[in-house]
Amino acid sequence: MAPSSCDKYRDFAVTKGYGVKGISDLGLKALPEQYIQPSEERIDMRKVLDKESIPVIDISNLDDPEVAHSIANAAEKWGFFQIVNHGVPMEVLENAMEATRRFFELPVGEKIKYLQENSPTKNVRFGTSFLPKADKVLEWKDYLSLLYVSEEESSNYWPSACRNEVMEFKKKSEIVVEKLLKILLQRLNVDLNSKESLLMGSQRINLNYYPICPNPELTIGVGRHSDVSTLTFLLQDSVGGLYVQKMETDHWIYVPPVDGSIVINVGDALQIFSNGKYKSAEHRVAANGSNNRISVPIFFNPRPHDIIGPLPEVLKNGEKAIYKSVLYSDYVKHFFRKSHDGKQTLEFAKI
Numbered sequence: 001m002a003p004s005s006c007d008k009y010r011d012f013a014v015t016k017g018y019g020v021k022g023i024s025d026l027g028l029k030a031l032p033e034q035y036i037q038p039s040e041e042r043i044d045m046r047k048v049l050d051k052e053s054i055p056v057i058d059i060s061n062l063d064d065p066e067v068a069h070s071i072a073n074a075a076e077k078w079g080f081f082q083i084v085n086h087g088v089p090m091e092v093l094e095n096a097m098e099a100t101r102r103f104f105e106l107p108v109g110e111k112i113k114y115l116q117e118n119s120p121t122k123n124v125r126f127g128t129s130f131l132p133k134a135d136k137v138l139e140w141k142d143y144l145s146l147l148y149v150s151e152e153e154s155s156n157y158w159p160s161a162c163r164n165e166v167m168e169f170k171k172k173s174e175i176v177v178e179k180l181l182k183i184l185l186q187r188l189n190v191d192l193n194s195k196e197s198l199l200m201g202s203q204r205i206n207l208n209y210y211p212i213c214p215n216p217e218l219t220i221g222v223g224r225h226s227d228v229s230t231l232t233f234l235l236q237d238s239v240g241g242l243y244v245q246k247m248e249t250d251h252w253i254y255v256p257p258v259d260g261s262i263v264i265n266v267g268d269a270l271q272i273f274s275n276g277k278y279k280s281a282e283h284r285v286a287a288n289g290s291n292n293r294i295s296v297p298i299f300f301n302p303r304p305h306d307i308i309g310p311l312p313e314v315l316k317n318g319e320k321a322i323y324k325s326v327l328y329s330d331y332v333k334h335f336f337r338k339s340h341d342g343k344q345t346l347e348f349a350k351i
């Protein structure tokens with residue numbers, strides 16, 4: 001490709017489906033203009049608190065009240081924590097990672113079968129950046145997004161390069177998320193059994209690929225956002241790049257890769273269900289100049305037709321609701337209608 005104008009790169013990455021991996025493979029010396037973020041959207045290392053970290057919690061004994069306390073405390077204070085000894089076998093994690101790499105290393109002709117306009121189903125989508133139609137400046141990330149509907153749909157439509165490994169990862173993660181939600185809800189005097197479908201009735205798995213970037217300091221892998229999920233179960237490889245905002249400050253905390261760990265984060269839906277007790281935190285991802293990076297978040301969500309609002313048990317003692325009830329699909333569509341803008345999506349549900 002003749003690298004002359006930035007629209008050429010947009011066309012190459014977005015429309016033709018080469019993604020940022022295609023740009024990275026060109027071996028350019030300088031980042032295309034289309035990816036240069038305004039300075040306030042880049043990661044400013046002077047704002048990173050290198051002496052603070054989000055908790056790493058050993059969850060091998062969830063019956064221990066101290067473990068339960070650490071989980072609830074992390075969800076209130078940080079909105080993020082890492083878990084170790086969670087019971088998902090290392091092999092399942094490694095296979096999910098390898099399957100992700102295999103998918104992104106497919107020839108572009110295979111991957112573009114899953115672009116929005118070509119995909120055999122709405123529930124499988126290959127793309128780049130967050131919302132290329134709305135993003136003025138593009139983000140340095142390619143993704144494959146898989147909305148789980150049924151075993152049958154996954155077998156028929158998910159790419160064979162990653163289907164079985166991602167399914168296995170999803171199945172194992174569900175067991176852990178159920179246990180974590182049980183603990184978080186107990187503190188709200190809510191019985192998870194009666195709310196399981198509402199809280200985690202729908203799952204979306206994203207395979208994220210952040211290829212080596214020329215001038216990583218000028219761009220961003222994923223911009224500032226909070227997830228619209230109830231809880232997110234995130235597998236990251238050993239490269240690193242995830243930063244979380246320290247609540248109510250303009251400082252950021254690096255989330256270091258810990259071998260075998262999973263990052264858990266509170267999403268907007270749980271912030272709304274808990275009437276603000278548990279908090280979704282803004283986070284973003286840096287690009288990397290030396291290594292390709294992979295992450296695999298599984299978003300545990302309400303179902304599109306569910307109404308989300310503060311749970312009645314939370315308001316029982318006369319607590320005033322700070323969120324109204326909204327249709328979850330309206331909430332998610334609102335998120336997907338605009339570029340990443342931190343925690344602004346929550347305004348949609350504020351009273």
Ligand SMILES: COc1cc(/C=C/C(=O)SCCNC(=O)CCNC(=O)[C@H](O)C(C)(C)COP(=O)(O)OP(=O)(O)OC[C@H]2O[C@@H](n3cnc4c(N)ncnc43)[C@H](O)[C@@H]2OP(=O)(O)O)ccc1O
Pocket residue numbers: 122125129130133143145147202203204206222223225227228229267299301302303304328329330332333336337
């Ligand atoms: C991609 O980079 C990302 C993603 C994220 C995601 C964080 C999350 O928390 S994802 C969890 C989202 N929740 C669910 O998936 C719940 C279940 N699903 C639904 O409720 C529905 O699928 C729906 C999302 C509401 C879509 O419903 P539908 O009425 O069928 O409408 P669509 O035409 O499919 O989409 C509407 C509009 O949204 C855009 N969009 C939808 N899905 C995705 C997706 N996976 N990735 C990117 N964009 C999506 C789509 O562009 C549509 O707009 P058009 O202009 O194309 O019409 C966090 C950070 C990231 O960087």
Ligand SMILES: O=C(O)CCC(=O)C(=O)O
Pocket residue numbers: 206208222227234236241242283284285294295297
């Ligand atoms: O890549 C990561 O570590 C996080 C990605 C993320 O925040 C997301 O996909 O919502």
Ligand SMILES: [Fe+2]
Pocket residue numbers: 225226227283
């Ligand atoms: Fe996220």
